[in-house]
Amino acid sequence: MTLLHSCKKAAELLSQSxxxxxxxxxxxxxxxxxxxxxxxxxxxxxxxxxxQMGAQIGxxxxxxxxxxxxxx
Amino acid sequence: MNSQTMPIDQPAPGHHPDTSGESxxxxxxxxxxxxxxxxxxxxxxxxxxxxxxxxxxxxxxxxRGEASIMTWAVAILKHKIADWYRSPHQRxxxxxxxxxxxxxxxxxxxxxxEQGSYKEAVPSWQQPEKRETxxxxxxxxxxxxxxxxxxxGRVFMMREWLGFETTEICEQLxxxxxxxxxxxxxxxxxLRQCMCAQGHTTGSIQ
Numbered sequence: 442m443t444l445l446h447s448c449k450k451a452a453e454l455l456s457q458s459x460x461x462x463x464x465x466x467x468x469x470x471x472x473x474x475x476x477x478x479x480x481x482x483x484x485x486x487x488x489x490x491x492x493q494m495g496a497q498i499g500x501x502x503x504x505x506x507x508x509x510x511x512x513x
Numbered sequence: 514m515n516s517q518t519m520p521i522d523q524p525a526p527g528h529h530p531d532t533s534g535e536s537x538x539x540x541x542x543x544x545x546x547x548x549x550x551x552x553x554x555x556x557x558x559x560x561x562x563x564x565x566x567x568x569x570x571x572x573x574x575x576x577r578g579e580a581s582i583m584t585w586a587v588a589i590l591k592h593k594i595a596d597w598y599r600s601p602h603q604r605x606x607x608x609x610x611x612x613x614x615x616x617x618x619x620x621x622x623x624x625x626x627e628q629g630s631y632k633e634a635v636p637s638w639q640q641p642e643k644r645e646t647x648x649x650x651x652x653x654x655x656x657x658x659x660x661x662x663x664x665x666g667r668v669f670m671m672r673e674w675l676g677f678e679t680t681e682i683c684e685q686l687x688x689x690x691x692x693x694x695x696x697x698x699x700x701x702x703x704l705r706q707c708m709c710a711q712g713h714t715t716g717s718i719q
Contacts, residue, residue, distance in 0.1 A: 447629030449621065456698040460672065460679045480635040487638050487705045494654055495673025499547050499587040 445470040451481045452488075459492050540583060541566060544590050550658065551594050551670055561597065565590040595675045598685055620703035636709055650708075657707035661700055668693070669700035 445451060454463060454471045463471065475481050544565055548558035568589050569582060626632050641647045658666050668686070671677045677685075683693040 447625075448631050449625045449629035452621070452702065453694075453698055456701050457694055459701075460694070460697060480631045483635040483637045484705070487635075487708075488701050490638060490640065491654070491701055491704050491708075492673060494651060495669065496676065497651070498655065498658075498670075498674050499543065499590075500584045 443470075445474040448474075448478060448481050448484075451475070451478070452484055455481070455485050455488050459488065537566075540586055543583070544586060547587070547674075548590060548594065551667060551675075552597065553663070557597075561590065561593045565593055591675055595677070598671065598675070598677070620699055620706055624702075624706070636712075638712075650712075653708055653711045654704065657704050657711065660707055661703050665696055665700045665703065668696045669704070672697055 445454075451471060451474050454467055457463060458468075458471070475485060541562060544562040545558060548561050549555065552558050552561065565586055569586050624631065641650050658669070661669070668682060671682050671685075672679065679690070679693050679697070682688070683690055686693075688696070
């Protein structure tokens with residue numbers, strides 16, 4: 442197994458992991474890379490948040506009008 | 514839920530909601546905004562919203578368990594849009610000629626050096642805890658979604674908003690798995706870059 446040095450490739454794997462399970466080798470390479478790379482950990486956090494927010498579009502974006510029913 | 518905490522938009526059980534009210538106009542507008550992002554034909558977006566509103570009106574009490582009429586209406590709209598994407602005779606219309614000619618440049622261009630490392634430090638986002646921060650962030654995300662090439666935005670919405678599996682998206686839009694993966698990756702990277710830039714100016718993202 443070769444080490445994953447490229448953040449570019451790491452970002453691709455991070456995105457892919459939100460849609461399908463990665464194979465063992467990619468999973469491991471990504472984990473090792475993340476353990477050494479703060480930038481990629483931040484990207485991981487951002488992509489996860491975007492993933493979570495994507496499902497909530499339309500239910501949180503009340504913005505200007507405050508009198509719309511709120512979510513408990 | 515007692516009457517004191519009942520939101521304005523929520524009709525009392527057994528009563529028909531007032532469809533002429535401002536809140537309904539706003540609800541309709543909001544649904545339209547989402548529908549237009551998903552289907553490119555304005556008339557079709559209108560139809561889907563209309564059908565969703567009719568479904569809300571027909572059973573004003575049926576949203577028990579949902580937080581608000583708004584959340585419920587959005588859920589109905591999602592179903593209608595998902596059904597539309599899944600209906601076989603509509604399939605070819607999901608991808609238009611305008612899409613083919615669209616600028617789909619790689620949003621990550623210039624982001625990495627030759628080794629594939631980030632040229633600039635990636636900022637850390639804090640998990641938005643306060644509702645107000647969540648709202649701000651959501652509106653930034655919506656602005657950024659509109660800036661994506663429209664087919665890229667639509668694939669993102671099919672995956673994240675409608676919750677389609679990637680295999681289904683590939684099939685519906687006749688894309689290869691590789692292509693599908695790339696479009697989703699570009700959508701996400703485009704969004705995070707746009708949100709970083711927006712957050713920097715509005716201060717809503719740290």
